[in-house]
Amino acid sequence: MSGQNTSGAPPAAGGGLLDRRALFEGALGAGLLSASGAAAETLGDPVWTQKPGANFTPYGQPSRFESKVKRVWAPPANPATPGIGASRTPHQFLDGAITPNSLHFERAHGGIPDIDPEQHRLVIHGLVKRPLVFTMEALSRYPMKSRIAFIECGGNGGSLSQPVAQNVDAQAIRGLVSCAEWTGVPLSILLDEAGVDPAAKFVFAEGADSAGMSRSIPLAKAMDDALVCLYQNGERIRPGNGYPVRLLAPGFEGNMNVKWLRRLKLVASPVMTKDETSKYTVLLDSGKTWQFIWPIEVNSFITRPSPGIGMPGPGLFEISGLAWSGAGQIKTVEVSADGGKSWAPAALQDPVLPKALTRFRIPWKWDGGPALLQSRSTDAAGNLQPSRAAMIAERGLRGQFHVNCILTWAIGANGEASNVYV
Amino acid sequence: MSGQNTSGAPPAAGGGLLDRRALFEGALGAGLLSASGAAAETLGDPVWTQKPGANFTPYGQPSRFESKVKRVWAPPANPATPGIGASRTPHQFLDGAITPNSLHFERAHGGIPDIDPEQHRLVIHGLVKRPLVFTMEALSRYPMKSRIAFIECGGNGGSLSQPVAQNVDAQAIRGLVSCAEWTGVPLSILLDEAGVDPAAKFVFAEGADSAGMSRSIPLAKAMDDALVCLYQNGERIRPGNGYPVRLLAPGFEGNMNVKWLRRLKLVASPVMTKDETSKYTVLLDSGKTWQFIWPIEVNSFITRPSPGIGMPGPGLFEISGLAWSGAGQIKTVEVSADGGKSWAPAALQDPVLPKALTRFRIPWKWDGGPALLQSRSTDAAGNLQPSRAAMIAERGLRGQFHVNCILTWAIGANGEASNVYV
Missing domain, CATH: 3.90.420.10 (Oxidoreductase, molybdopterin-binding domain)
Structure with a gap:
């Protein structure tokens, strides 16, 4: 593995500096309250402070301002049989490790049944x-x-x-x-x-x-x-x-x-x-097939920044993502800003639980230049997440299951992230 | 504390036996499939196996068969200002430690505001x-x-x-x-x-x-x-x-x-x-007041059985409940079936996290007789949850805040649970 750098001085990665210990003090998006401007003036009197709010609800829902946070799915091959396929979790809008039930992915082969528990x-x-x-x-x-x-x-x-x-x-x-x-x-x-x-x-x-x-x-x-x-x-x-x-x-x-x-x-x-x-x-290029590949392989990806959630501008930003392995606990997650030439260790959110999503975070001081963001995880069994090239060299391009290779987000000069292969 | 019994042989508690190590084998509600009855006959062909199910949803909701699982609240003193008071989590219908967001309790002093995050x-x-x-x-x-x-x-x-x-x-x-x-x-x-x-x-x-x-x-x-x-x-x-x-x-x-x-x-x-x-x-009986009582005291209660979730009949049943403390982790939870005369240790669900709800469970072999179920927790700082009598002796009956005393469910001969003071 080239350019490994997981301890000591942080790497001077393409696009900027990755360092778990970077300090955010005074470097982010807060504005200074003007000397003359009292807090009351700044805060004003928005309408929700002026009149009583809404009543409680038996079963709550998100704010109407969060309507973009939703599952998406491809239309079914046959319009007469909806609910065949899969709906996907919008990880780019989430944080933490728990997925709320309303946004947990769904996979169905014959639609979602409406089962009466008394009869089941x-x-x-x-x-x-x-x-x-x-x-x-x-x-x-x-x-x-x-x-x-x-x-x-x-x-x-x-x-x-x-x-x-x-x-x-x-x-x-x-x-x-x-x-x-x-x-x-x-x-x-x-x-x-x-x-x-x-x-x-x-x-x-x-x-x-x-x-x-x-x-x-x-x-x-x-x-x-x-x-x-x-x-x-x-x-x-x-x-x-x-x-x-x-x-x-x-x-x-x-x-x-x-x-x-x-x-x-x-x-x-x-x-x-x-x-x-x-x-x-x-199905491998050799014509042989992997069957009964039960455990999910070690994996990770960056959720922020990611396509649609770009960089607000040069300066410090916390990269955040998810890692997991069917073999047990995640041991380390490393992040690269130069497409895998150099790596820096991310912080893992406690408690790191076996066979659970693990949130990782690392500060990145973006210099405004092009960058290639990647994460790679290692599990407690010692399995290291492979590059896409290494995965393809092993399996060819036919395999659409158990794809656990490294994902790359290219950061453009405008701060936007896009999916690229490197 | 009377009748303490937290190790060795399980206590012969009123109403039956509490034992963390009890075996459930062959003792619960499963029915035997008749020798002649094939699985297919037993399962039949319910309508949901016969036709394609429903489509995916952008933001999911519970099954229509779970409509009883909802928050409740008292009407506001002034009907012109709803949303003043609190809505409550239906713990009797839940399990695990996480509360789903739609059922998390809410407390509001001026209703629930509809805040635009762009303006806030x-x-x-x-x-x-x-x-x-x-x-x-x-x-x-x-x-x-x-x-x-x-x-x-x-x-x-x-x-x-x-x-x-x-x-x-x-x-x-x-x-x-x-x-x-x-x-x-x-x-x-x-x-x-x-x-x-x-x-x-x-x-x-x-x-x-x-x-x-x-x-x-x-x-x-x-x-x-x-x-x-x-x-x-x-x-x-x-x-x-x-x-x-x-x-x-x-x-x-x-x-x-x-x-x-x-x-x-x-x-x-x-x-x-x-x-x-x-x-x-x-406000204490003495006329003095406790103010700035910030941390939540050690606490616990049994969620199953509880009023509305009675015993299905004599025999083995898993008692389940929740414990928590603002001082840190829960160290032990004990359960009594005889109103606090004897206690047996419950199992705590891993991971036991500080300042988080902790699920506890213990098997109970109910003999069908009257019983008084209680739980009491101890936190890592050594604080023990008090009886209601001990709490009242200290504070009197005026204090309606930070009430962390033991809760008692009486189990009647019909298996129903009710709230009693002992």
Whole structure:
């Protein structure tokens, strides 16, 4: 890896200086209050200070001034079947690590079902001693655990496999990853109750959507940290994310976290469903295919600046972004302003949780010249996020799944950011 | 404290057995699938498996089957001025530690203002070298931090100071505490930029609502961990929680976390505003008053079972609840089923974060008899949550602020839970 510089003096990067310890004092956008101008004059008497405000609401919504902050999705191939595809999280407008439920990405293969929880059942059957059926009410009596975890669609970043960089934003490229506090029943408890036959090696998980989306989960994962989830960020899971119940397979590719979960069948070998054979596999140039690539690879990207969220002008600015890995905790994130020639370490926001989005931040003193901003992360298992060139050298350009390469934002002299390949 | 039993054999508590290590295997609500009944027969073909589901939405909402999960509030004294009072979080329907933004409690003294972020300004003035004015755009360029923190209204639990127990639920009694991931600029950075005069000892913080809600924050707190927040659970703060900018004073009583923040004035001594003299003080029986009781005391309550969320029947059930302290982390939570005669330790959900809601859980084998469920928490500073009797003995019944006493749910033979005083 060229130009590595992760300690000591900050690198004199193209476009300016990156330094985690830079001081922001007196250098940013605050204006000075004029000597004669009292605070009251500056603040004035806006209308909202003059009359009583609005009433409370049973279920709150954002300010009307935030209407630009929304999920987007491509129209379906067939207009008669909407809700097939994916809606994307607008990371360029967010901060922190939690994704609010209303903006969590959604992936659906047969639209979003409107499930009545009173009628919905979860069945555990196949290679078990006692096949079981659960009402949602019964499930809610079981012991639960909560954990903050990311979920990422295996197809996130797929556009980076295209030969020419598209003029799109962070939401379009990396909007299929989100993070929430998930609460549910450890799957191991339910499987213990059913009594798993020693011949069972996989759990076939099936959704109650019209696509019958289904995957084969290795039994070891099911017994390790999988949760049968009822709650997302405190409240019941949203319809687009699996209401009334979904599987959480922390760190595994999105569609293994089966939504609208209705069936768990213990089986001896993978079922080879359409969702793990024709899709969610990577066809290499060699003609061979990667299949059952379960854990999400180490990844990161910069959310601010990014296309649509440009630099306000030369001077100090805090670069902010997100990192994650299906292998566990993020260990380091480095940021480059010269397209990967030199790197400086970013600060990671505590607590750094395993298999969760991790916010990173680093001050950048932009000199106003052209710059190529990148981030790369390393996880606790030692995996380093690859460059796009290295990824393509390994896989070719066919693979549109598990694309975890470095993303580059070019900063123009006008401060605007754009997606480029370097 | 009588009947303490926090290790070794679980206590044979009134109403049943409490034991963190109890096994749920085969003991809960799952039904057996009949030998003849195939999974397909049991699951049937509900309508949502038969036709494509709905389209994606730009900004998602809960399932229509969750309409009962909502904030509630008392009507205002004057119908001409709605939005004066507080809306409460429905903790009995939630799990985990994060409160979704739509259900975070709201307290307003002059209704919820509809602030245009382009027009809004934040001024820092008073005993400073350089009085400053910030646009929201300028503020968003500063370095930020994120932290998960509770905010609790100083009046939460005030009804427990009434002489007779009311027939109300957890939301009515303890709904004025919520928890979110807050992201903002450390106040210390902004104060350093303004240059604090050594004579300054307090920061007077004022909101842009029609009530001009304001408090005097000790400078030491402002320089320690206060944040000038723009984001709540990832997205911009909701109007009811201070859009476009609020103060977070982690662990301090709710109204010190001034919403709709427009002014920070450095002063030598407290300003003695209406919100820190006539309100948010505790009048003792002695005639003396507690004033400037900033940090929230150690607290906890059981969310499940609770009024409206009764026991499904005798047998194993997971008791679940929330604990918090303005002094830092929660160290232990104990649960009693016999009104405080004996106690058993609950499991705390990792990560246990300082000044954040902490979820606790403990299995309870209910024998079907009458029981008195209680929880009590201890924080890392060693503070133990008091019984209601002990709190009243110290303060009398006048104090309706900072009421952190133990809450008791009586479980009747029908499994229903009700609020009682013991």
